[in-house]
Amino acid sequence: MITDAHDLSGRPIVIGGGIAGMMTALALAPEPVVLLTKAPLGAEASSVLAQGGLAASLGADDSPALHLADTLAAGDGLCDAATTKRIVEAAPAAIEALERLGVAFDRTPSGTMRLGLEAAHSRRRIVHAAGDATGSELVRALAAAVRRTPSITVLEGMEARRLLIDDNAIAGVLAAGASGDVTLLTGRVVLATGGIGGLFHDTTNPLGSFGQGLALAACAGAVLSDLEFVQFHPTALDGLARPMRLISEAVRGEGAILIDENGFRFLKDLPGGELATRDAVARGVFRHLAKGHRVFLDAREKPGANFAARFPAIAGFCHEAGLDPALEPIPVRPAAHYHMGGIAVDEAGRSSVAGLWACGEVAATGLHGANRLASNSLTEAVVTAGWVATSVAETATYSCRPSMPARIPPRPDPSSVRPIVSRALGVERCDDELRDAIAALLPLASNQDAASDPAVVGLMAAVSAMQRQESRGAHCRTDFPQKAAVARRSFISLDEAIDFANKLTDEFPMQLARSA
Template sequence: MNLDVHDIGGAPVIIGAGVAGLMTALHLAPEPVVLLSNAGLGTGACSELAQGGLAASVGGEDSPELHLCDTLAAGDGLCDVTTVRRTVRAAPEAIRTLERFGVAFDRSADGALRLGLEAAHSQRRIVHAAGDATGRELVRALIAAARRTASITILENMEARRLVVEDGAIIAVVAAGCTGAIALPTRRAVLATGGIGGLFSDTTNPPGSCGQGLALAACAGAEFADLEFVQFHPTALEGPRRPMPLVSEAVRGEGAVLVDEQGERFLAETPGGELAPRDVVARAVWHQLAAGRRVFLDARQCLGLRFDKRFPAIADLCRQAGIDPATDPIPVRPAAHYHMGGVAVDAAGRSSIEGLWACGEVACTGLHGANRLASNSLIEAAVTASWVAESVADVSHTRRPRVCSAFVPRRPDASGIRPIVSAALGIIRDSETLRDGVATLLPIAAHDSAASGPALVALMIAIAALRREESRGSHCRSDFPGRDADARQSRLTLPSAIQTAVALSWRAPIRSTLT
């Protein structure tokens, strides 16, 4: 394939147009940047689906120290304390910055920000916009701001397929769309591609969110951290729709309770109850389902007829499924929702590859540890985007309008591997299923197909999960139920993952679940 080389004057290329990518581009203004969106702007990003809000200590009785303590507790011993402290202190200013970009946050009659309560938070500190459609409002405002910023060149329906590396440094981004492939020579690339939920059968993420950024970074030689930690949201709306509609944690924050099909509340004796950390609630729901019982979120007593006004988007989704949340309990089940692991980055968002940064869910900053505190994801994207932009702007660039290779990987498609990933990397894991997953994923990852990129990402996650022989946060091993007192953040590169996978495959039979 012949590549059309676009001389962009060495401008940074931002890959991804959710909150993290849009805010990085806006913070870089007036420096010229190129923003790649693999779909039409405002579609296909996880950010747009976010019903929850942004966690920030803006209430009168709240403080960054309280936010710090809640984040560390949820992270189950693996948070980077320095990163957490820096992030929670910057969170209130990030809210003000978003307002300057045009985001309309919900306010009470007296003009104060209306603050919600979510799981494992000791204070009401969740800032919402448009009720339960915060993500949509954020993306709307940031897109409008980006479109009126002359320094941002937006390339829609263009998907990054490869990072070209020479002598350990980025020299170009190869992208492809319906009109063909192009090469964008640059010494500065920012990954803001979102998460991995699309690798799973049950997910709240768009199906295209299958770890594209991780695959790009892996093939470029980047280092990863904490890949094994995948958060499952406890209350996705049960049904055939994909992505699964999310029933926001804010509903439980208003007093809704989880009950079985007999109407019995099964979290009554759990510390924190329905507002315990997400991993605790997700496992409790999983155990009910594994025992053959259905699970419902019951908001009839706490909200009743007020449900529509407080959560209009969720109410509409429920009615589309034939459920009236004012009078009916809502059937729910856990779904893959957020990835705490990702590209290992430093305090400025720099990866181990020269000229490559990562921001948002694709990055592992150390903020979330083993289990993300509710609503810390959007605020992380908003806060770290400014740090990444500052670092990118500080790096001088050289124009090099050439690309060494015309190879363009295929467009990723995770549909064929979802049963494998769901079986091996679910809420409860064990050595046998992880080994089977590795053995099945390895040949798919090694083969040049649309599934190879997603399989590569899933393979690395499975290797990381095998290596962590303990249960901590969102990573639960039935064969290692205890905690390792000496456990640390895990690190992994593609060569070490492949080496481990090959060694395991020699010892384990390949049990393909593909049809």
């Protein structure tokens, strides 16, 4: 039975209980807003796992111009320069806003903000909280702020299954929870659902972060962008736990190095070494592993005996795994960590569907380009949440009565999709594996069962990766190792992805048969 929640009708709905969702809801106050989250507020979101901090030009030797230059360089030609400039210029004020909301950032004994260094940053500009537990501290403070804000109605344990459409515009949200199914009628929806790491076997993301927001948007007709660009963090703790524990880039920023089982520093000749861009370091680690080596992060000399004091959370889970980082190297391997692609949005976070906005990792603002600069993601979420909220508040509401689906879609399950995506869309890609993935994902996406939504996301990403016949940033094609002469972002709808996949499988029936 589907219940119509009349008392909440017309309110903007924010879907996602991480930092992007909570910041958007808070920025909308005092307008009444519904915050919809499938888990308890702040739980099961990538936000709470974030060890890195927020990038902002706060140092005396830094400036937004330098931050901009570093971001554009890391983005490998695909950043939207105007959007990037606007975000990095707003970053310092975003830190101040978070402090007003109760976030306790780390400071030096003299009281100044403690600034860390991460890969491809030319200055120390990473602001942390609680050492290596920045995400947890942000979630704590923002969740408390949300709960004390009377204009925010939090619906926990409710999972959005479909966006309802009326005349090519948002008309509501169909959600499901333990108490049953519910229809929330509204002409304004903000997606803040995070990334797609849960589509990969090796990931630092919660396994429930498999791109449900992208599936919701795609099925509603929205255009998505840059789906082929998945950032693999080069130093996830190599073990059996999933999601994998992240060994923050800040550890390398404090001097830790990468070695193999023989003690050989195999990236010493890479420009920038261990602090090169993440895509370069991840490929270096991946290729060394592929040669049969093991890879370790060696922090015995730097930060050495100070490791536990500087990185208490990392030290804690290393000790749980039987390791002491101050005395022995940490085994690591790359893992899917962040999605540069997402729902194509404008400067206000608006998608191509009227009444639909996106914020945080689920959105493709153009900030990250082909390769995210470390710690820019939390900054982006905090800054753009305010812009999205302003746009939502300025958008008029209207009465609508959408047609209801015959049945509510089942709870998504990415387990059958995960092996396909992991094999084809890893650190390195090639034509044959992408063709096989598309052929395998197409029927799954069309079956209208638990695998369908994850398969839709995987299919669109695989099609985007196949169409990008070059290597750029985090997208590495072994069959197209060179960078194209002209940098271009990619844009795709679900209909376009299905049309491409159908033509491909018709043209290459052997691939379809082999994948079946």
